[in-house]
Amino acid sequence: MAEQKAQPVIWARPRPSRGPAPKITLEELARHAIEIADEEGIDGLTMRRLGAGLGRGTMSVYRQIQSKSDLIDLMLDEAVGEIELVSHDTWREGLHWLGHTIRDHALRHPWMLMLLNEGPYFGPKGIGYTEHVLGLMSELDLPIDEIMLAIGLVNSYARGFARQEVAQTRRLAEVGLTVEEWMRLNSGYVRGLLESGKYPQFNRVIIEAEQPHMVQDEAFEYGLQRVLNGVAAGLPGAS
Template sequence: MVAPEARPKRGPKPALTLPAIAEAAIAVADAEGLAAVSMQRVAADLGYTKMSLYRYLPGKAELVALMLEQAIGAPPEPAPGGWRAGLEDWARRLLERYLVHPWAVEATVGKRPLGPYEMGWMEAALAHLRELPLTGAERLDTIAVLAGHGRMLAQQSAAMLGEREMTTAMAAVMRAHGDRFPHLPAAMADAGQGADQAFEYGLARILDGVEGLVSRR
């Protein structure tokens, strides 16, 4: 015997929540990019009017901040193994979040609201640097350089321009203007066609620099 179809329940729509709003906005950004996100679009996807969202958020800047908080999530627990291992783990985990949500790179640029999760990531990185002979400015700059390195590689990955694609594009230019680039062919031939290593190479060199500075002090 086939059960009868359930009739739709009458009554008011369930109230919106900030996590639900963020989730809907993230779905739009993941599929179409951050530019596609608007208060009106998110409200429509949730089945509400644009004015309904303004009861929860003042505007798009706050919506994007909420999206970023939910996308990057809580900072990781400190990894064992010393300050360098801790920062390596921190940087790799941050890159993972950016690769899952490429629009988050754009969302971190410019004047904008900050949330506790984003600041928590800064706090987590500073915890690894707390015992090093660095000034407060140097510690913050170290974090900025590490985060910037990850954002740049995530942005490059999102644009589908990895090392292999870049090599192909550069080879085409060298074929047309080879006499202008005497050093590039040898460097590219020596680099080979291995997997992308730019992030790990840059991460190691940044931390080498910090380690060298610490050792000199």
């Protein structure tokens, strides 16, 4: 089988000029695909499933896009386009908004957590989002590399926190338990670990620590503030 020739991103390709006009737009395709991925996960999204959900055959989807990779690009762009871009008076307020926005958006569309780090992303709505985010620290007149690194720290923290939340929710859903039920189910095992005396630091976590019992929103805010403190300490002119 001949290798498929690499092509530029879907937005850089000319739209077909022959034949009847498509009955559904790329944005509509993307929105319907997002609904499927939100409900069934990205593995549940196939071109056949998408076509059936739209009341069309698989080939009608392929007349619009050439591959699932194109579809993923369109979905990411459409999903990022949902974010309301808000201006802020200071860089810290801006990065605080960014952290919460990334986490909230990831929890709304968990499938995005697996896809956003796979490679370059240049959708038109995504570019608008990126332009806005890079401008959150413009008041500091810093080199663009410093701005990108600072924003990357917030991105990594927020996505990592959301990824852990999604994984925990999925794991508990698989066994049909709430967090409290899971803890009660395993309380005897944990008690044995405590009584063994072999794990003094683990004992401290169970007996003394507040963090494991914090509401997720509170735990996220606690960590985000410390990330922002680290950014402030490392950037000249940031306070």
